[in-house]
Amino acid sequence: MSDEFGGGRLTPEVSERDHVAGDANAPVTLVEYGDYECPHCGHAYPIVKSIQHRLGKKLRFAFRNFPLAESHPHARHAAEAAEAAAKQGKFWQMHDAIYENQMQLEDEDLVATARSLRLDAQAIARALEDGTYTARVREDFRSGIRSGVNGTPTFFINGERYDGAWADEDSFVHALDHAARQAPARGSVR
Amino acid sequence: MAEQNDTTKSASNGNAAVLPAGTAAPNFTLKAAPDREITLADLRGKPVVLAFYPADWSPVCGDQMALYNEILPEFREQDAEIIGISVDGAWCHKAFADARKLRFPLLADFEPKGAVSRAYGAYADSGVSQRALFVIDAAGVIRWSYLSPMGVNPGADGILAALEGLTPEQRGAKQGASASAALGSKASTSPAASSDAGAAR
Numbered sequence: 496m497s498d499e500f501g502g503g504r505l506t507p508e509v510s511e512r513d514h515v516a517g518d519a520n521a522p523v524t525l526v527e528y529g530d531y532e533c534p535h536c537g538h539a540y541p542i543v544k545s546i547q548h549r550l551g552k553k554l555r556f557a558f559r560n561f562p563l564a565e566s567h568p569h570a571r572h573a574a575e576a577a578e579a580a581a582k583q584g585k586f587w588q589m590h591d592a593i594y595e596n597q598m599q600l601e602d603e604d605l606v607a608t609a610r611s612l613r614l615d616a617q618a619i620a621r622a623l624e625d626g627t628y629t630a631r632v633r634e635d636f637r638s639g640i641r642s643g644v645n646g647t648p649t650f651f652i653n654g655e656r657y658d659g660a661w662a663d664e665d666s667f668v669h670a671l672d673h674a675a676r677q678a679p680a681r682g683s684v685r
Numbered sequence: 686m687a688e689q690n691d692t693t694k695s696a697s698n699g700n701a702a703v704l705p706a707g708t709a710a711p712n713f714t715l716k717a718a719p720d721r722e723i724t725l726a727d728l729r730g731k732p733v734v735l736a737f738y739p740a741d742w743s744p745v746c747g748d749q750m751a752l753y754n755e756i757l758p759e760f761r762e763q764d765a766e767i768i769g770i771s772v773d774g775a776w777c778h779k780a781f782a783d784a785r786k787l788r789f790p791l792l793a794d795f796e797p798k799g800a801v802s803r804a805y806g807a808y809a810d811s812g813v814s815q816r817a818l819f820v821i822d823a824a825g826v827i828r829w830s831y832l833s834p835m836g837v838n839p840g841a842d843g844i845l846a847a848l849e850g851l852t853p854e855q856r857g858a859k860q861g862a863s864a865s866a867a868l869g870s871k872a873s874t875s876p877a878a879s880s881d882a883g884a885a886r
């Protein structure tokens with residue numbers, strides 16, 4: 496019985512509901528469960544950027560929310576703001592902007608960030624106020640628990656929790672390259 | 686494929702030493718605060734999750750205890766109590782719990798040091814508790830256990846799956862109404878609750 500509960504397996508797999516950057520047919524899918532207020536995630540942000548650049552078409556990257564709201568009081572609203580930006584087609588711009596301004600996460604900061612991205616900032620403010628994306632963020636969080644997320648950031652490489660050293664970019668790339676070589680041609684399944 | 690292997694490896698690795706499913710959970714009384722104790726047998730009537738861990742003050746966001754704190758609603762949904770145990774003293778636990786705003790008890794396996802961890806097969810030679818997880822049913826029988834490598838926070842997926850896998854009886858459904866507090870059953874003197882050990886591996 497316990498064997499089934501071992502590792503940490505991404506559940507559910509990446510689908511249309513996810514925010515995905517990169518080639519849809521890439522052999523490697525990297526998923527991050529992240530928290531916008533978490534300093535470790537802030538540290539991981541440029542590393543992931545660099546990795547995306549290095550792997551190019553071999554990699555697609557998806558981000559899911561895992562706000563540790565007890566320790567990070569702004570994390571949930573930051574996540575909701577990014578989801579609200581996604582509604583306007585600018586998830587990644589907002590995601591990036593938030594990580595690049597991690598010290599400014601009050602609601603008015605998030606709205607100002609949205610404005611600087613030429614988003615409908617009023618709509619973002621309203622979404623935060625109304626909790627429009629609270630359930631969606633919670634859904635991500637729950638899927639993270641199910642998948643074996645054990646802190647932030649947690650990464651999954653082709654569905655498998657990566658417990659290696661993500662902060663060491665070269666070994667992270669090595670793990671992704673390895674996964675790319677092992678991956679069966681995707682497109683049919685998944 | 687490789688992913689499969691990894692999963693199996695850590696799991697079987699893990700359970701080599703810790704008490705397996707089907708074993709009666711050894712009873713204990715430990716300090717939950719400088720002036721308060723918790724006795725496992727008092728929690729009969731609902732599932733209990735024991736999470737042994739090496740030390741307070743782990744330097745990452747969302748360390749194991751902080752993670753469980755975030756997902757307390759999920760544990761409560763299963764009507765389960767969760768308890769953290771390490772060899773840190775009660776005052777240390779208090780400072781840690783206050784700093785992380787933890788809303789579940791941390792027990793001090795402090796004197797004699799590590800005695801409870803040892804009883805569960807969850808003590809490391811280095812002098813700390815291992816990262817070992819136990820799901821104990823309403824009758825005090827271990828229904829699931831898992832030992833994670835020392836450096837790997839096991840997360841909560843295994844715990845939740847194990848809780849969901851409990852039968853209504855193992856959840857204490859019959860006593861559901863009286864399971865509200867730590868006042869459990871009178872018949873809790875002997876920890877050797879039942880030996881029906883359905884899940885013996």
